[in-house]
Amino acid sequence: MTRSKSKLSPSFAWLLLLALATSLATQPAQALQVVDARDGETVLAKVSRKEVTRISVDRGRIRKVTGNAGEFVLEKDDEKGQVFIRPLSPDSSKPINLFVSTERSTIGLLLQPVDTPSDAIVIREARDAATGPARIERSGRHVRTMKNLLLAMAEDALPDDMEVREPGRELTLWSGARLTLQRQWLGAGVVGEKYQLVNTGASTLDLAERDLFKRGVMAVSVEQAALRPGEATQLFVIRERRADE
Numbered sequence: 001m002t003r004s005k006s007k008l009s010p011s012f013a014w015l016l017l018l019a020l021a022t023s024l025a026t027q028p029a030q031a032l033q034v035v036d037a038r039d040g041e042t043v044l045a046k047v048s049r050k051e052v053t054r055i056s057v058d059r060g061r062i063r064k065v066t067g068n069a070g071e072f073v074l075e076k077d078d079e080k081g082q083v084f085i086r087p088l089s090p091d092s093s094k095p096i097n098l099f100v101s102t103e104r105s106t107i108g109l110l111l112q113p114v115d116t117p118s119d120a121i122v123i124r125e126a127r128d129a130a131t132g133p134a135r136i137e138r139s140g141r142h143v144r145t146m147k148n149l150l151l152a153m154a155e156d157a158l159p160d161d162m163e164v165r166e167p168g169r170e171l172t173l174w175s176g177a178r179l180t181l182q183r184q185w186l187g188a189g190v191v192g193e194k195y196q197l198v199n200t201g202a203s204t205l206d207l208a209e210r211d212l213f214k215r216g217v218m219a220v221s222v223e224q225a226a227l228r229p230g231e232a233t234q235l236f237v238i239r240e241r242r243a244d245e
Contacts, residue, residue: 036124043108043109044110047113049090049113057125060102066099093112097109163185177197177205191238217239221235
């Protein structure tokens with residue numbers, strides 16, 4: 001039995017490049033809530049009124065959460081050291097006070113319920129944000145910069161000196177493929193983007209990284225070059241940051 005394949009034709013590649021180029025122009029991306037805090041500090045963040053919000057610690061684990069149990073519902077993920085929270089009443093606008101204990105510190109969270117979809121809060125302990133080029137951008141050589149950023153993207157790391165956004169936005173491509181922009185890393189001069197590409201068609205889809213380069217794109221990495229029907233892969237793009245971003 002011969003398995004049919006679908007090559008990434010020039011027209012498919014053009015459509016994919018068009019989607020990548022216009023991904024930021026379609027609608028504003030919602031930023032992942034990364035809050036910097038030190039032991040004993042209280043920081044502000046937002047939670048969804050009706051859906052769960054994930055709370056985690058960058059390069060750490062949540063050991064204990066203390067608060068008024070009559071104000072929220074809490075689910076623990078002990079394996080990953082994170083928690084999921086939602087207000088007990090979906091109509092409540094009263095802020096929720098929590099104390100989150102990690103392996104290094106105890107941090108106060110003042111959570112304001114708002115009408116937003118499910119969100120995520122990442123606590124970054126005792127690290128100060130930088131205003132100049134990110135350390136990854138100061139790597140020296142052009143190739144080293146791209147390599148370090150690709151590594152951070154593959155590990156879903158949150159560099160202290162880069163802005164991280166989680167659009168979670170599906171982009172329109174062609175029949176038989178679905179592309180979702182999952183996360184962005186923004187430095188002073190470069191942007192890293194992580195996509196998920198799903199083959200929703202009936203034949204195998206072959207991807208070639210060289211077909212995805214366009215002006216302003218510095219690097220492209222595809223985890224799996226051939227996708228059978230129903231399979232998905234991660235697509236990483238590093239490009240120059242535009243002046244309007």
